[in-house]
Amino acid sequence: MPKILFVCTGNTCRSPMAEFLLRQMLEGGEAREQWEVSSAGISAIGGNKASPQAIKVLQEEGVDPGSHQSRPLGLKMIEQADLIVTMTVDHKTVVETLAPWEKGKIFTLKELAGETAELDLADPFGQSKEVYRRTRDEIKLLLQGVIGKMNQFASKEGNLVSEENNYKRGDQLKIAIACDHAGLTLKKELIAYLERKGHYYQDVGTCSEQSVDYPDFAFQVASTVATGENDRGIVICGTGIGMSIAANKVKGIRAALCHDVFSAKASRQHNDSNILAIGSRVIGPGLALEIVQTWLSEDFLGDRHKRRINKIDLIERGEYQGNEEGNCN
Ligand code: RB5
Numbered sequence: 001m002p003k004i005l006f007v008c009t010g011n012t013c014r015s016p017m018a019e020f021l022l023r024q025m026l027e028g029g030e031a032r033e034q035w036e037v038s039s040a041g042i043s044a045i046g047g048n049k050a051s052p053q054a055i056k057v058l059q060e061e062g063v064d065p066g067s068h069q070s071r072p073l074g075l076k077m078i079e080q081a082d083l084i085v086t087m088t089v090d091h092k093t094v095v096e097t098l099a100p101w102e103k104g105k106i107f108t109l110k111e112l113a114g115e116t117a118e119l120d121l122a123d124p125f126g127q128s129k130e131v132y133r134r135t136r137d138e139i140k141l142l143l144q145g146v147i148g149k150m151n152q153f154a155s156k157e158g159n160l161v162s163e164e165n166n167y168k169r170g171d172q173l174k175i176a177i178a179c180d181h182a183g184l185t186l187k188k189e190l191i192a193y194l195e196r197k198g199h200y201y202q203d204v205g206t207c208s209e210q211s212v213d214y215p216d217f218a219f220q221v222a223s224t225v226a227t228g229e230n231d232r233g234i235v236i237c238g239t240g241i242g243m244s245i246a247a248n249k250v251k252g253i254r255a256a257l258c259h260d261v262f263s264a265k266a267s268r269q270h271n272d273s274n275i276l277a278i279g280s281r282v283i284g285p286g287l288a289l290e291i292v293q294t295w296l297s298e299d300f301l302g303d304r305h306k307r308r309i310n311k312i313d314l315i316e317r318g319e320y321q322g323n324e325e326g327n328c329n
Helices: 014-028 052-059 075-080 089-098 100-105 109-113 129-153 163-167 181-196 214-226 241-247 261-269 285-297 304-316
Strands: 003-008 036-041 083-086 106-108 174-179 200-203 232-237 255-257 275-279
Touching (some): 003 014, 003 089, 014 036, 014 052, 052 129, 075 089, 083 089, 083 109, 089 106, 100 106, 109 129, 174 181, 174 214, 181 200, 181 232, 181 285, 214 232, 214 241, 261 285, 275 285
Parallel strands (some): 003 083, 083 106
16 A cells, blocks of 8 residues: 655644545545555654644544654655655755655655645644644645645555565564475574574475475565565575576565675665575585574665665666666766
8 A cells, every 4th residue: 555654843733634634535535546644753752642723623624633643753654655745845855864765755745736836834833723724724725736646656566575574673574485305404404493583484395305396486485575475585495596596587576695694684785685595505504594694684774775776676667767877988
């Protein structure tokens, strides 16, 4: 489900008003795509209710923001949103400074609604109910202009990989694991390790030394990761090469063949790898365990690396246009 995030300063007036009003307005739409609507504040203290005046003027419209609890804006929220709508230009600048690689999806409310002159929505904080009413009505009007534009920001079809998986660590992860006949012994060692550490895992085969075809097992793991059934995958064959090539054919998969700890770490931090491939005939179980341990505990760093992953996604979708910069001519 695409996500829209409203941002103001304290997340108690303007942004929760926009959040609850938009939710109410979207409920009426029939053909409209469902959106997850939320809000946050760049200087918010977590857990505060919406301001009393905001609650009152929303209730007048049949909207109850009683469940609202303020949230400080975080990097993950920015990255996970498909569209970010700020109340002022200053808010927009703060969000863009925190995540410059996400610039294309950050707008002020007035800007997105099509206004060009004044782009700030004034803060009603501490003012009379009448001022809050005016703010509410202004937000409603602006949201009407926003609604028609939202769908162009919904995530592109085809990226089936759960966006949550970058932010889970260790034992929170659901891991699919598979091998061919050459990788069976190592897979057993890795499974014993996952069990010792209390990880959730799904063993999708093979379970005997009878000769099998590694693409069958690479595909099993890759499919469950691509659909989000599992967060990550580990595949083992003799060299790890066949498994990694096959897994990388599945849309949304970034399988990394790693035979050293440095590469395993970098494959998570820089490449956001979601499958780890290992060759059981290349390294011993001791190193393999260290690699797995590192790979499961490292997070994607985002930033410029996110831009590069986005380019990989474009290549995968056949939409990559090339880049004039950086050639040697
Ligand atoms: C099987 O002999 C071997 O080819 C396979 O395990 C793997 O190394 C393929 O890349």
